[in-house]
Every structure is written in C-alpha cells, then in structure tokens.
Amino acid sequence: MAGALTAFRRATAAARTIESADARLKALDKTLASTISAPPAGRAAAALWPEYQAAVQQARELREEARARQAEEEKERKRLEAEKAAKGREVATLVADADKAIAAKRFDDAAGLLDRGSTLLPDSTDLARARTRLARAVDAEEKRANRQQVKGLLDQVPAAVDGARFAEAGERLTEAEGLGATPAEAGPLRENLRAAEVAHAQISGALAALKEAVASARATPAMEARVKALDAALATPISAAPTPRAAAGLWPEYQDALQQARGLRQEAAIAEARRRVELALSERSVRKAERALQAAEGAFPGGARWNALRQQVDALRAARAAEPSLLGSTVRQVRQNPLALWIAAAVLAVVLGAAAWVLWPKGPVDPAGKTPPETPAKSSGNPNPAVPAGSPEPAPSDNKPAPADPPSAPAKPPVTAPAAGTPPPTLTPADRARLTLMLNEGQLAQMVSAVQTFRGRGIVDSTLDTMERDAVRIQRSRVSNARQGAGKVPGAAGTAAYREAQKFEQEGNAPRTPSAAFSSLAQAERLYRQAANEAPPVNTPPVPSAGGATTPSSLPGAPAGTPEPPAGGKPPETRPVDKPADPKPTPPPPANPPAASPSAPSDEALIQQTLQQYSAAMSAMNPAAVAAVYPGANRGMLANTFRGFSEYRYQLQPASPVQINGNSATARCTLKMQTNSGQQGRQTQPDRNLVVRLAKTGNRWVIVGFGG
Known part of the structure; x- marks a missing residue:
C-alpha cells in the first residue's frame, strides 16, 4: 500500500509539470487506470487507505482541470486558425494587387503592398514568390531603360561626328560604353x-x-x-x-x-x-x-x-x-x-715687242734647241716655280685658290628688337615648312641664309637653332666625303687647295657659331673637290728597252734629241721631265700638329641624334620640326593636339642597342611623357615601350613608323 501511494504521488507530481493539456491528461489517465479500488485487509495498510483515497481524488481533480484546459486550448486553436485563414485571404488580396502594380510598372506601390502583407503573415510563401516577381520586374525594367539610354547616346554620336564635335562624340561613346554598350x-x-x-x-x-x-x-x-x-x-x-x-x-x-x-x-x-x-x-x-x-x-x-x-x-x-x-x-x-x-x-x-720680250725664255738652251726643265730654287725660298727668283713675292692671297661663289652664310643683318611688352615674333608654320624643305633637299646654304634673315627680323624660335645645327652636321658629313674622295686621287693631298681645305675644316670643327662653322665647312668642301680636280696626272712607269736598260727616250714625254747612253757604259743621270715640281715646298711639321679632322659620325650616333631631335620637336610642340625627322607625321593633327596643352614633355630613351640592317634600323625605346593642360593640370603618363622604325636617306636617318 505504501509503495502504491508513493508511486501515485510521483505520477501526479510529474503530471503537474507538463504544460500541454493533452499530454497532462494522458499522463493522469494512465495513473488513474491503476487505482486500487478496495481497501486492504491489514490494519497497517488500512491506516494508509484514507491518505491514498485523498491522493486519488486529487489526481482526479487535476485530470478534470486538464480536460477543461484542453477544451480551452482547442477553442483557442480554432480561433487562431480562423484568424490565420482571414489573414491569408487578406494577404492573397494584397499579392494580387501587388501583381497588378508590377504589371503597370508601379514598383513602389507593389513593394508597399507586399510590406503590408509581411506584417500580416511574415512567413507566407505567396509573399516570397511575389517579392521574387517584383525583383525580376525591376531588374528587367532597369535593363530596358539602360539599353534605351545606351541607344540614345549611340544615336547622338553620328550627328556629333558630322558636326565636327569630336570631343562630344567621344564623351557620348565613353558614357555608352560605361553603361554596357557592346x-x-x-x-x-x-x-x-x-x-x-x-x-x-x-x-x-x-x-x-x-x-x-x-x-x-x-x-x-x-x-x-x-x-x-x-x-x-x-x-x-x-x-x-x-x-x-x-x-x-x-x-x-x-x-x-x-x-x-x-x-x-x-x-x-x-x-x-x-x-x-x-x-x-x-x-x-x-x-x-x-x-x-x-x-x-x-x-x-x-x-x-x-x-x-x-x-x-x-x-x-x-x-x-x-x-x-x-x-x-x-x-x-x-x-x-x-x-x-x-x-x-x-x-x-710696241705692245707686241714688249709681250715677246716678257714671254721669251730667259734660261740657257741645250744643244738640241730645247729649254731644260726649271729646277725650283728651294734655297731662295721661292714657293712658286713659275716666278723667277728675284721677282717680287706675290701677295699671300695669290697662293690661295680664289673661292668661286662660296656657299657661306651671309653677314647677320641687324636685329630689330621688339617693342617693350611685345612678345618676340616666332616662325610661322609655312616658314618652318620652307626651312624643312630646304634642309631635306640639301639646300643648306640657302637654308642658313634664310635662318639669318629670320633672325634679322627679330624672330626668336628654337627651330632656327635646330636647323642651323642640322645644317652644320650635314655639311660636316659632306666635307668628310669630299676629303675621302680627294684622298683617293693620287697627288691631290699635295696641292695647295687640299692644305687650305684642311685649314677651313679645322676652323669649322672649332667651337664657333653655327653660321661661321657652316661657312668654313662649305669652303673646305669646295677646296677638297678642287684639289681632286687639280691633282697632277699619274706618271707612267719607264718601259725597259730590248737590252733591259731604260733609256730616256723611251720615257713618256722625253724631249726629242735626248742622247742615247753609250754602249756598255753607265747612262748619264737625267732628271725626269714629266714630273712637275711641287708648287710649294713642304713646310716643316709644327711642334704641336693639329688634331685630325673628325670622321663622319656613325649610323648609331646619327640615329640617336634623330631620336633626340624628335623628342625635342615634340616637347617644343612644333609640328614642322616633328615632320622634319618623321616625314609621315600629320602636321595638322599634331597642331590640333598641341593646342590643348600648355606644356608637353616628350622623351624617347633607348632601352637597348639599335639594330641596323643596311638602310633600315629598329630602336627599342622607353617613352616618358608629362603634359600640362589648363583643365587637368600637370599629369605624368605611365612609361611605355615603343619600337621606332627608321630609314636612311642620304646622310641622315628619319623615322618611318612606330610599333608597340
């Protein structure tokens, strides 16, 4: 009896802890099903019977409470189900209205309706599907509007191009590409x-x-x-x-x-x-x-x-x-x-007699009736064998070949200073084009003369200095070619014209103004060519006679009547009459001999100079100077480009040795560029690798194209 009472009490206490009415009712029904119905026979067990009956009654009351609570919970559940059904119907109405708003592209109204539905049924699957439809509709509309905007921008480009509004057309294209134009x-x-x-x-x-x-x-x-x-x-x-x-x-x-x-x-x-x-x-x-x-x-x-x-x-x-x-x-x-x-x-x-006396030979005559060749009087220091010793010494200028119309630079005209506050005039594009044409066609003297004329007008332009330096460089190459050509002619190096040409070449290579250097170099070229033309003819070697000896009469140019050598004897010494005497005795070597004239610059040096000239022309924003070293450049396009900048620093730095193949060459360079415009200010562009293609025309290298 005591065990049953204890088990009953434990089951009742456990049932009290159950929150759910259904579960509590089931637990109490199970406990009451094993209730002892009759009192025990023993006195000790019978003493516990009233307490056991009270516990059973308490369990039955607790079961009745559970049944009442179960009925209330069922009622509340039905009420909640009815309320949820009503909310579901309202949410369905809101979803339908939202779909209509989506179809009408009233996406804000649709979003508001769906938000109201979320407050009623946050976990509604209909609302989730409606929100997905709304997001897709919004995305599709944005894409459609974007495509329409792109199409509108692209449609504006042809009209802007036809109207020469190239900047506007470029902006429209860039904007359309940013919006997704393909x-x-x-x-x-x-x-x-x-x-x-x-x-x-x-x-x-x-x-x-x-x-x-x-x-x-x-x-x-x-x-x-x-x-x-x-x-x-x-x-x-x-x-x-x-x-x-x-x-x-x-x-x-x-x-x-x-x-x-x-x-x-x-x-x-x-x-x-x-x-x-x-x-x-x-x-x-x-x-x-x-x-x-x-x-x-x-x-x-x-x-x-x-x-x-x-x-x-x-x-x-x-x-x-x-x-x-x-x-x-x-x-x-x-x-x-x-x-x-x-x-x-x-x-x-009287005139004829005087002329005959002057022209009649004064020296002794040999028995054959021929005047022996004159021997230059070296002891008397007479430099000209055609003038007898004792005659008045000719003026120094008579020994020099008189220059015939030397292409020297003219004297500088007086420079007209501009008025105070007035900027100095600069070259016009037409003047630059004319100077470039003269330089390219080799009209160096005319170009240097034109440069001096421009300076006489007070024009200040770096192109003039560049043109003069180019003229001096080309003239130096011409002088080197003329000197080499004269050196190949036998006897040309011993002429007075050759020695005078060396003097002028040294003057032209000395530190001087470009115009003065050009004048000296032009004289040197003319005198070298004159020396090549005035070189004495080459002597024909003696022809041996049948007996193996060389007789004077067998020599080319020997005078008639020259006596034959005696048989078996030594022929008398004779002077070769076909070899002219030196027109001027060779002076002793100076203590400090002048430095040898520089040879023509190498192709690699000329290519480096061309790259420097191109960089300088681009930095000076001078289309004519650019076209001088890059004939394929579009000067009009360059001029339009340069108008947008106040400063344009351009530098080509060779990155590897120049590859030269005959009259063509390739130079791999690094381009460093810095610009300054009024709107964007100073900007340093990233370094770029360029391949410069060059071709040799005459004695200079020009640029023919670029590669990446």
Missing part, C-alpha cells in the same frame, strides 16, 4: 570617329597652312619670293575629297583657298616675268629682253598681255640697230685722219 555597337562608331578626326585634322591643317601661306605671300613684296613661297604651299595638295562629312564640309573652302593660291601664284609669276623683261629693257639688252619675253609668252600665252612689252622690245631692237658700232666709228675716223693709222700701227708694234 564592342559590336561602339566599335564601328569609334572607328568612324577616329577616321573623321584624322580627315578633318588633315584638311583643316592643310586649309590653315594654305591660308597662312597666301597671307604671307600677299605680304611679300618680291614677286620671285612670293612665287617660291606659293610653290612650296602648293607642292602637295589634297587631291581627293574626304569621305567623312565633317571633313567634306571643309572641302569647298579648301578648293576655294587652293584656287585663290594658284591664282595669286600665277599673278605673281606674270608680274615677275614682266619685271624681268622690264629689267632687261632698262639695261638696254635686246637679247636678254627677247629671251625673258619669249619665256613669259611660253609660260603664260595671251598676246594681249605682252603686246606692250613686245612693242618696247621691238623699239629697243630698232634703236640699237640704228646706233653706230665701235668698229665702224673707228674705221671712219682712221679714213678721215691717215696719221692716226700710223700712230695705231706703231703702238701695236
């Missing part, structure tokens, strides 16, 4: 933009250069100089109309400027031809005037244009024909005065 969409438009920029820059640059040349030519008073300037401007016109609309829009204006330049050139040429005829008329030279007039009529047909000058030439010819000649006047005077004839004959006889 290469297939943006690539062709960017290629069209590049082609249009190149074509527009080419024709605009050519148009600006042509207008500047026309304006400069109009300001040039000399017709000949005007013709040359216009010829240089018209040398390479654009022959075909460009395809892009932006450039094609400038084509009529370019054609008008071209026609204007050609008309101005023809007017200047006609005026120059007229001036030449009038100059010949002023000199009263019928032949010169006739030649000038025929050349003018041949170049510019049109009888009415030259009728007046033709009449003046014919009038001059008639006037000159009517004038008495000098010989006729003299004959008439002699006939009128016979005494004058005898006086003239006497004067002529």
